[in-house]
Amino acid sequence: MTDPLAPQQPGHPPPTPFERKLEEARRELLETSVRSRLLHTPLGSSRAKIVEVRDALAEEVFLTLVREGRAMTFLASEHDGEEDDQETLGLAQPDEDDLSGGGPATRHADTRLQTGLSSTKLQTRLRGIAYDAQSFESEQGVNILYIALGFLKWFESRDLAKPRYAPLLLVPVTLSRGSARERFKLTYSGEELATNLSLQERLKDEGIELPDIPHADDLSPSAYTAATAEAVSATPEWKVLPNAIALGFFSFAKLMMYRDLDPDLWPLTSALQNHAIVNGLLGDGFRAAGGTVIPDDAAIDALIDISTAGHVVDADSSQMLAIEEVRNGRNLVIQGPPGTGKSQTITNLIASAVRDGKRVLFVAEKMATLNVVRS
Numbered sequence: 056m057t058d059p060l061a062p063q064q065p066g067h068p069p070p071t072p073f074e075r076k077l078e079e080a081r082r083e084l085l086e087t088s089v090r091s092r093l094l095h096t097p098l099g100s101s102r103a104k105i106v107e108v109r110d111a112l113a114e115e116v117f118l119t120l121v122r123e124g125r126a127m128t129f130l131a132s133e134h135d136g137e138e139d140d141q142e143t144l145g146l147a148q149p150d151e152d153d154l155s156g157g158g159p160a161t162r163h164a165d166t167r168l169q170t171g172l173s174s175t176k177l178q179t180r181l182r183g184i185a186y187d188a189q190s191f192e193s194e195q196g197v198n199i200l201y202i203a204l205g206f207l208k209w210f211e212s213r214d215l216a217k218p219r220y221a222p223l224l225l226v227p228v229t230l231s232r233g234s235a236r237e238r239f240k241l242t243y244s245g246e247e248l249a250t251n252l253s254l255q256e257r258l259k260d261e262g263i264e265l266p267d268i269p270h271a272d273d274l275s276p277s278a279y280t281a282a283t284a285e286a287v288s289a290t291p292e293w294k295v296l297p298n299a300i301a302l303g304f305f306s307f308a309k310l311m312m313y314r315d316l317d318p319d320l321w322p323l324t325s326a327l328q329n330h331a332i333v334n335g336l337l338g339d340g341f342r343a344a345g346g347t348v349i350p351d352d353a354a355i356d357a358l359i360d361i362s363t364a365g366h367v368v369d370a371d372s373s374q375m376l377a378i379e380e381v382r383n384g385r386n387l388v389i390q391g392p393p394g395t396g397k398s399q400t401i402t403n404l405i406a407s408a409v410r411d412g413k414r415v416l417f418v419a420e421k422m423a424t425l426n427v428v429r430s
Contacts, residue, residue: 072337072338073328073334073337073338074318074328076338077316077318077327077328080337081313081317084309084310084312084313085252085253085309085310085313089211091253092303092304092305092306093251093252093253093254093305093306094219094253094254095220096203096206096220096221096222096301096303097220098220098301103303104183104184104187105301105303106129106170106172106177106180106184106301106302106303107170107171107301108168108169108170108202108300108301108302109132109171110162111163111168111169111298111300112159112163113205113224113280113297113298114275114276114277115159115163116168116202116204117204117224117226117274117276119166120202120226120228120241120242121226121248124243125166126166127240127241127242128166128168128238128239128240128241129168129170129177129181129239129241130167130168130169130170131170131172131173131174131176131177132170132171168241168300182239184200184230184302184303185230185232185239187304188229193422194421194422195308195420195422198227198229198244198246199304199305199308200228200229200230201222201226201303201304202226202228202300202301202302203222203223203224203226203299203300203301203302203303204223204224204225204226204276204300205223205224205276205279205280205283205296205297205298205299205300206220206221206223206295206299206301207220207221207223207254207283207287207293207295207296208294209221209287209293210293215292220296220299221251221254222251222254223251223279223280223283223295224248224268224279224280225248225249225251225305226243226248227244227245227246227247228242228244228302229241229242229244241302247271248268248274249268249307249311250265250267251265252307252313253310261290263286263287263289263290265283265286266282266283266286276297277297280297281297283295284297332386355372355375355376355379359379364379364403364407365403365406365407365409365410365411366378366403366406366407367402367406368399368402368403369399370396370399370403374399374400374403377389377400377404378400378407381407382408382411398424398427398428401428402428405417
């Protein structure tokens with residue numbers, strides 16, 4: 056899409072107020088600071104909750120996890136904390152046999168991922184990651200655990216002494232084990248692979264176009280990292296590390312919202328700017344809704360017939376007023392700290408709507424909220 060906030064080219068109409076406000080709202084969803092792991096994953100850190108994979112080929116890891124659907128396990132290092140040069144990862148060793156037909160070295164074609172952690176530290180790190188992944192999925196309903204294949208080593212213009220490492224290919228995975236005696240197994244979750252949109256938008260500010268990730272059936276990690284290397288080749292201090300690999304948490308929730316709000320992705324028959332609520336928020340404002348607006352100081356007992364309201368849980372006067380306003384066709388926002396009855400109000404709203412013959416789509420950021428209302 057054409058950026059409404061960018062300088063306008065001659066002959067192009069200026070952006071409408073709606074387009075400018077929408078693009079400003081979209082950009083607020085992007086995390087383009089180095090606080091985001093999508094722009095800087097702390098490779099080499101002993102405290103970060105990531106597991107770096109050493110001496111592996113991204114192409115082979117992708118083949119095993121995604122194409123073949125096999126599980127992979129992790130190997131501890133005999134030399135805890137040993138540093139490997141990312142430039143030499145993947146080079147064959149003198150005493151190693153190659154697979155027949157000139158394929159990858161034996162150690163690169165198995166299902167074991169070598170790490171730089173001792174056995175104790177590796178198990179502790181994997182247990183913590185597995186627990187956090189399960190907790191986040193239970194609370195938020197989404198998986199944010201990925202194995203990153205390939206990194207861009209880049210520098211901020213104001214800090215050329217400190218390298219940053221941004222992941223290029225992110226494969227959604229699950230980490231689990233059957234019992235405490237078994238190894239942790241890493242498997243591809245089957246979810247869609249996504250472009251690192253935060254990095255893509257950050258590079259646009261540098262005049263660099265990061266290529267989109269093709270469909271998984273057409274994706275080759277080595278080809279993608281080569282295309283990325285070509286895209287950043289004009290910045291000599293930047294470098295693509297095609298076989299730098301790390302397991303960690305990368306959140307895409309806001310990035311998916313950014314993509315969903317791209318007007319170019321909406322059909323012409325139901326354009327985003329034609330949606331009444333979106334246009335009201337960003338354009339013309341909200342006109343008075345139909346129906347009777349009940350004053351805040353009204354005696355609602357005389358106005359609301361509780362026998363036909365459809366409430367299924369207790370409600371106080373302020374909650375009953377909000378429910379009735381919605382039934383009258385008004386759009387509204389209800390705010391309040393925990394324990395003030397928002398979930399009960401939502402429950403009664405759903406029950407009243409169903410009683411009126413309507414269907415309801417209920418969306419919440421946290422799974423716990425969905426479960427409370429559902430129960």
